[in-house]
Amino acid sequence: MPRPIYLDYAASAPISPLARRVFLKALAVFGNPGSTHSFGQAAITLLDQARDEALRAIGIKDSSRFREVVFTGSATEANNLAINGVLEKAVGSKIDRFNSKVKIIISSIEHDSVYEVAQYLVERGVEVVFVPVDVCGLVDTERIEREIDEHTALVSVMYVNNEVGSVQPIQKIAQIIRDWKSKQSNASPYPIFHTDAVQAFSGFDCNPDLLGVDLMTLSAHKLGGFKGSGLLYVKTGTPISGIILGGGQEFDLRSGTEAVPTIISFTSVLTDVAKNRSREAQRLNALRTKLLRGIKKIVPAVIENGGGAPHILSLRFPHHSSGDLLIRLDQLGVAASAGSACQSRSPKPSRVIGSMFPNDAHAPRESLRFSIGRETTPKDVQIALSRIKSVFCDKI
Numbered sequence: 359m360p361r362p363i364y365l366d367y368a369a370s371a372p373i374s375p376l377a378r379r380v381f382l383k384a385l386a387v388f389g390n391p392g393s394t395h396s397f398g399q400a401a402i403t404l405l406d407q408a409r410d411e412a413l414r415a416i417g418i419k420d421s422s423r424f425r426e427v428v429f430t431g432s433a434t435e436a437n438n439l440a441i442n443g444v445l446e447k448a449v450g451s452k453i454d455r456f457n458s459k460v461k462i463i464i465s466s467i468e469h470d471s472v473y474e475v476a477q478y479l480v481e482r483g484v485e486v487v488f489v490p491v492d493v494c495g496l497v498d499t500e501r502i503e504r505e506i507d508e509h510t511a512l513v514s515v516m517y518v519n520n521e522v523g524s525v526q527p528i529q530k531i532a533q534i535i536r537d538w539k540s541k542q543s544n545a546s547p548y549p550i551f552h553t554d555a556v557q558a559f560s561g562f563d564c565n566p567d568l569l570g571v572d573l574m575t576l577s578a579h580k581l582g583g584f585k586g587s588g589l590l591y592v593k594t595g596t597p598i599s600g601i602i603l604g605g606g607q608e609f610d611l612r613s614g615t616e617a618v619p620t621i622i623s624f625t626s627v628l629t630d631v632a633k634n635r636s637r638e639a640q641r642l643n644a645l646r647t648k649l650l651r652g653i654k655k656i657v658p659a660v661i662e663n664g665g666g667a668p669h670i671l672s673l674r675f676p677h678h679s680s681g682d683l684l685i686r687l688d689q690l691g692v693a694a695s696a697g698s699a700c701q702s703r704s705p706k707p708s709r710v711i712g713s714m715f716p717n718d719a720h721a722p723r724e725s726l727r728f729s730i731g732r733e734t735t736p737k738d739v740q741i742a743l744s745r746i747k748s749v750f751c752d753k754i
């Protein structure tokens with residue numbers, strides 16, 4: 359078997375040497391951060407450091423805002439907390455601000471950890487607006503503007519789509535929400551604005567103040583950290599309740615003893631990625647272009663889906679089943695994906711590509727995602743291209 363080429367960074371990235379080093383060192387600190395003795399103190403000191411580091415890595419210099427970083431067990435959990443936590447506070451409390459008629463607005467191409475929560479809420483009587491996207495995978499901001507009303511508790515739009523790499527106009531949506539609020543007579547904090555920035559952090563500035571978001575989700579393992587580690591940025595004053603109850607950790611927003619070594623390795627990666635972001639984004643863009651041009655030479659009919667993020671290349675191969683292509687590529691030593699990681703084990707057609715091309719039943723079954731990252735080299739791209747060529751030269 360030749361050396362496999364990993365082109366599935368959007369599913370998960372290899373653990374970075376920095377994350378490994380920091381993690382191993384932190385394993386020596388085993389106390390519970392909630393304990394008062396010196397072992398607990400050592401753990402809480404590390405946790406405080408991690409929180410401060412995360413705050414700075416997302417671009418917030420004021421360390422007194424440390425409560426705005428809430429560590430979670432994954433980005434999936436952070437997204438669930440964002441949506442259910444805001445709704446719980448809005449309608450679950452004794453003062454039901456929405457008279458139980460509550461609405462949320464999300465894009466139709468959200469990751470399942472937002473989309474499925476929204477579907478679940480539909481079944482429970484919440485009005486959910488799934489705002490469509492255009493053929494480039496960009497959300498219809500005018501529709502968002504039209505949909506916001508006094509019942510809207512939350513707007514959630516991802517920053518970078520994980521399947522096609524489209525980059526949503528987060529600042530513009532934030533402005534729409536601010537404008538709407540400024541026209542209301544009461545000083546309501548609603549709608550709260552959440553963005554899932556899991557796929558954005560490696561390539562784009564994710565400063566929540568700059569973006570104008572109240573809530574923002576990040577994940578460690580897409581950046582070289584460990585799986586099972588995420589965070590929710592929560593702007594001070596955002597009405598939100600914890601959805602995992604217990605010991606009241608993470609300012610009552612996420613009970614459960616914090617996994618300090620995993621968390622501190624996550625935040626070290628955040629700092630590192632943010633520091634090298636612009637150089638790395640340029641490098642990845644060049645590799646992405648090389649891959650795209652190379653594939654176009656092999657299959658001139660190939661069509662690019664979406665685009666915008668430096669690390670994601672989604673391509674449609676007309677008349678080829680993505681499932682078959684994936685198997686052939688894997689046999690030849692190229693690891694790619696047909697959709698989001700959660701979907702790729704099942705041959706379900708891509709919901710995201712289906713949303714971009716609602717009148718084309720074939721598009722969701724003919725698309726592949728190649729995603730690159732820190733360890734991808736020009737040589738890897740060259741080897742991948744020669745293997746991709748043998749898939750198509752056999753088939754065409």
Ligand code: PLP
Binds near residue numbers: 433
């Ligand atoms: N959001 C996006 C955009 C993702 O790509 C992913 C991972 O696939 C997630 C959320 C979920 O991340 P996690 O695996 O940390 O739960």
